[in-house]
Amino acid sequence: MKKRIKKLLSITLSACMILPVFSVSVVEAKPEKTIRVWYWEDNDGSYADAYDTWSEQYPDVNLELEAIPWNSYHDTLIAAAASGDLPDVYKIQPTWIPELRSLNAVAKLDEYIDSWEDKDTIPESMWESARAGQEETYAWPHSLVVLYLYCRKSYFEDAGLEYPKTMDEFYQACEALTKDTDGDGSTDIYGFSMRGARGGHFMWAGLTLNEGIDFFDDAGKVSLNTPEMVEANQKYLDIYQKGWAPKTAPTDGYTEIVQNFESGVTGMLVHHLNSAKEITEVLGDDVDVVALPEGAAGRYLPSEPCHWAVSANSESTEEAVNFLKYASGEEAHKELCKNAGLVPFVTPVTEDPEFTGDKFCAASMEYLDDVQIFPVVNTWGDWSETVWPQTIQRAMMGEIDSAEMIQILADNLARE
CATH class of the missing domain: 3.40.190.10 (Periplasmic binding protein-like II)
Incomplete structure (x- = not known):
């Protein structure tokens, strides 16, 4: 599937x-x-x-x-x-x-x-x-x-961090980049621009399904509901629940996550080439791009x-x-x-130096062997547009736990 x-x-x-x-x-x-x-x-x-x-x-x-x-x-x-x-x-x-x-x-x-x-x-x-x-x-x-990870260069330098290559390093960076810079007891900088609104399933999939889990197995049966996925999903929810993402993350969409990154509120952002022009106009050279981090099964790059x-x-x-x-x-x-x-x-056009010499284009193309297309099934439109955002928002706010979230997602994906 x-x-x-x-x-x-x-x-x-x-x-x-x-x-x-x-x-x-x-x-x-x-x-x-x-x-x-x-x-x-x-x-x-x-x-x-x-x-x-x-x-x-x-x-x-x-x-x-x-x-x-x-x-x-x-x-x-x-x-x-x-x-x-x-x-x-x-x-x-x-x-x-x-x-x-x-x-x-x-x-x-x-x-x-x-x-x-x-x-x-x-x-x-x-x-x-x-x-x-x-x-x-x-x-x-x-x-x-193709999704990749935007990193605020100066934030990583100040924290003495390398850009994350694995999921463990990514979560460590989420924590390390989260800071109260003026000592007033309130967080000023968060590690990650998390997206709980529509469209957030792209970054969620890229940071959870790299553990070897997928939406469907080879027989066409929904295979999302596994202990491994519940665990990977809880680590993702922890970004918000441990305070490493802005308090507005459950309802943040594209505009909000990019604005948070550009304004210095967050140190990392998952998006793609489409936002590179706007981000570099604001941040100049203070931004780098790297591939999404690897999980136990390698990279999962949703596209x-x-x-x-x-x-x-x-x-x-x-x-x-x-x-x-x-x-x-x-x-x-x-x-x-x-x-x-x-x-x-x-x-x-693919051979035009205007594109081949651009680091953002290069990051888009470097790992194309790892790119995945989401499943083409009748339930996907409603699942991605409505079910996923509503369900993860409930989980982020603690109304349901990770296991319940994954069960809801799996059941809705499998319905006739």
């Missing part, structure tokens, strides 16, 4: 409703037709800038880009799919495909992929990820990120590549596919990777 991303051959970066308020950018053209595109972005405006040459190539098709906040994206998308009001193209994570298929919301793309003359500029591993274990292809590669999907109800399928090809072109792909902080995978 688990799918491992194979070593990227041509990506070797020589390899590196809640109704939300929409931010809409329109790339102007003669409005004979309009295709709507939904996405989320961490760096505002990065998509509009990357795709500003669209009208030069397709002057008769308007491109309407709609940025939806990440916190409400999944729910907005599923509600639109259920009501039949999806845009022509929308960004997804591969684990959402079963959920979207059940709503008849995604178009099959195999015939368009097979006939595309530039198909080989995208590595097979990315097409495999886009297939997401399905017999037919419902997605088109969009982006790739959920993002893809484009085309609505099954689109009246402009051909134009939508043209946008996918355009977005995968050298110029647009390079601009998006630069602006949004993404790892290039389209050749020859």
Whole structure:
């Protein structure tokens, strides 16, 4: 059930409703037709800038880009799919495909992929990820990120610490970096930017599943509920319960964990290349990146590549596919990777010195053999979006213990 991303051959970066308020950018053209595109972005405006040459190539098709906040994206998308009001193209994570298929919301793309003359500029591993274990292809590669550990360089130097390579060293660093700097009895610096809100399951998995545990076994049965996982999970909960993470950690999301790191409140952060530009603008050289620490079974680097999907109800399928090809072109792909902080995978962008010489890109690509894709099952969307954050928040606050938390997660993952 688990799918491992194979070593990227041509990506070797020589390899590196809640109704939300929409931010809409329109790339102007003669409005004979309009295709709507939904996405989320961490760096505002990065998509509009990357795709500003669209009208030069397709002057008769308007491109309407709609940025939806990440916190409400999944729910907005599923509600639109259920009501039949999806845009022509929308960004997804591969684990959402079963959920979207059940709503008849995604178009099959195999015939368009097979006939595309530039198909080989995208590595097979990315097409495999886009297939997401399905017999037919419902997605088109969009982006790739790999988690790593950001470390505040001066904090480690002041504490006389090396960057952590093992889980024991990581937890030791969480404790050692936590300080009351002015002696008033209150912690001023915490060891780790812990994320209890949506999206926190990425860092949680990367720091617990490296003990040799996984979501499913080879027979497709949920295998998360083991004594080893309960123990590894308790060590993770200890980061908060022992005071090594900010008091707001149970509800901290992406914005909060990055702000805590940038402002000096925390000494370590698990994220990916997407946040590197913002962090270095604030911290300059006072930040380093290293691979996630190893557990008993080595490293577990969660990565959920993002893809484009085309609505099954689109009246402009051909134009939508043209946008996918355009977005995968050298110029647009390079601009998006630069602006949004993404790892290039389209050749020859992968060989561009602008990326190969960047330490953050290099850290993204160095351990690709250890990268894992989350399971593609019908329960995953609700599990990751709702069940996981609600459950870990209860555990962090002591309402349930580690064993109860893991039992709830396992039961919800296994339900029909």
